[in-house]
Amino acid sequence: VLPPWCFVTPGQRNLNLKLFVSQRNLEGYVGFANLPNQVYRKSVKRGFEFTLMVVGESGLGKSTLINSLFLTDLYSKDYPGPSLRIKKTVQVEQSKVLVKEGGVQLTLTIVDTPGFGDAVDNSNCWQPVINYIDSKCEDFLNAESRVNRRLMPDNRVHCCLYFIAPSGHGLKPLDIEFMKRLHDKVNVIPLIAKADTLTPEECQLFKKQIMKEIQEHKIQIYEFPDIEDDEDSKLIRKIKERMPLAVVGSNVVIEVNGKKVRGRQYPWGVAEVENGEHCDFTVLRNMLIRTHMQDLKDVTNNVHYENYRSRKLAAVTCNGGVDTSKTKNQMTRSPLAQMEEERREHVMKMKKMETEMEQVFEMKVKEKKQKLKDSEAELERRHEQMKKNLEAQYKELEEKKRHHEEEKSNWEAQQRILEQQKLDASKTMEKNKKKGKIF
């Protein structure tokens, strides 16, 4: 069971709800079926708001249509409408009224654009309109972004009725340009104004031509969403075939065949506003007010406003909205989470840098230490060698000495023996001498 109105960009409906839930069947009365009533109650208490913008050249019956739609004199003697004022440049004017019906209170803001398309050079006449729409979005964005938030009035433009002059031929370049520039900022509903100047056949052709051109220029006008209900969806399809709606406006009540109707009296008859065969006013009124007012608000909030918001925030937080893969990632995060992510990245980078530096440091220290060790070993070795050398020499010397000692003592011993012999010999000779000269 899919929420049918839920979509992401105008003209594209998809759903994105994936949750891990389990189904359960109720075995008796619980009572939450009363939730819709609770919602109803609260919404009535809160009241409703709606901002409707009308754009078109003067004389196309915009004010009359508004008055007809809301069955009131929005512009009266005390509050004259823009049409009675002569404008040199394009203005954007808003009138706020409070209307009540059946216990429901509606704050209606009508935004008019006198002077639109009336100049000789109409370049950029759409700019004040865009500025107005954007400024309302900005107000809402700022209110939504405050730390202390209070009840936020919704003054965003929920719907823009664009009046096309009943030329019968096709769209004017200004029409195309305007719709191209505004279709992604606001819900655009094109209307054929003063439709009572076209015969049904002319009107059919005109409508076909307009829709063709709209498609050609890839203009995305507001699409009435399909409803689940079979009966209603047939209705919706029928209505879609009548787009753009051709309207006639009037608050003058005329009697036709005993009935009181609103219409425009001509010598040749009465063009009835609420007669479906005469014009599409009823269709417009029903769609705009009775069935799709909430949807227009929802699309404004979920699509047009979100687009504005993401564009605005991206410009601030992601390199001026330059489209890189990094930016795409950033867009799906809140700026706070973004900063958190950056901080984490930075911490990791620092850690990495730290370990790298540490490694290099360690390596250098190791190198140096190793060198020191090597030279110490080298010196040790040399010292050892010299010592050994010395010891060898010592030994040699000792050996020599010992040898010499030995030799000396031998020789001395020999000498003593010789001496003794000599002594003995001389003693013997003495003895012999004493014995007489025998010989």
Next chain:
Amino acid sequence: MLAGNRKCITARAPEKVGEGARAVPLAGHVGFDSMPDQLVNKSVNHGFCFNILCVGETGLGKSTLMDTLFNTKFEGEPTQHNQPGVQLKSNTYELQESNVRLKLTVVNTVGFGDQINKEDSYKSIVEFIDTQFEAYLQEELKIKRTLHSYHDTRIHACLYFIAPTGHSLKSLDLVTMKKLDSKVNIIPIIAKSDAISKSELTKFKIKITSELVSNGVQIYQFPTDDETVAEINSTMNGHLPFAVVGSTEEVKIGNKMVKARQYPWGTVQVENENHCDFVKLREMLIRVNMEDLREQTHTRHYELYRRCKLEEMGFKDTDPDCKPFSLQETYEAKRNEFMGDLQKKEEEMRQMFVQRVKEKEAELKEAEKELHEKFDRLKKLHQDEKKKLEDKKKSLDDELNGFKQKKTAAELLQSQAQQAGGSTTLKRDKERKK
């Protein structure tokens, strides 16, 4: 069905939308009175979502009460008493009643009140609630966000189960509720109230209410500002805390099967208002004020959390000169400050490293110097030894030479003596021969 009850509501400035607008009369039926219906249709199509948190000690019948309230069997087995800490278990169910779909999440505390030291028991609960707020806040702050399809997990109602002691609140109860009252709508209920007699119950309720008031605990008050429900809500406010009994078992009473608990001395009927306040709870929680609970969570508790969080991060609404900040400026300022911070940290680390390198270098140089000194000393020693050896050698050489001379001299003498002796011998021999 309240839809038929359409009274004309007078405008209440200024907190209501519509200030600054002039009222104009309508000349007929325009049709925008269908707006509430359009809104309702959209909500119904989208489905509703409600999250209940049940806080209470193990064994107070939390799961049973949920089963009874929603007439269905929810999860699992009863928990043991040996949990080391308080955990939160959450389960989501899809229910449907007539054309209304409800995504219900039931969160149960597991192990609450079982520990010996319960000082930190409330912490995991507060953390859980805050986590849900945080998730929503993050989504709300994203650049590309999808709020309308976001599954809201924020807790809309907290049923606090009070043990049926009949005396007063436990200090754990007071502490926990005090910590939770600014974060969630608390609805205190007396669990397993079939253990308390009617007279005890009245006293118990009065005691509990007075203890809550004297400790400044703010429990959820059913709203009395909408005249359609003001009366019933204010009556019910006086019955708080609700004394409930839960049961999924059915007993035959008369010729109907009713939910009840059967005792030898009688049967406690869950849906009998004389027996317990179960019906009142169901009425208030689900049938009448579910939407208000959701609204209060969003506009009060969540806003408070958000405000605190943003202020913590340094966001303000106006700068010192009392000019309002635009979102962009705030973000930019924050970001610059943040980047500056990071740069500083990086620089600090570099400096520290440079310092370390210097120190280590000095150390190593010192070590090198020492080594050289050592070997210089050794060298000197060696020189000395060598000299000694040389001397010794020299003296030996001298002695050798002396000896040699002596030897040579002695040998010469000997040879002379021998010659003489030889001539003497010869003489003797000669004489003999004569």
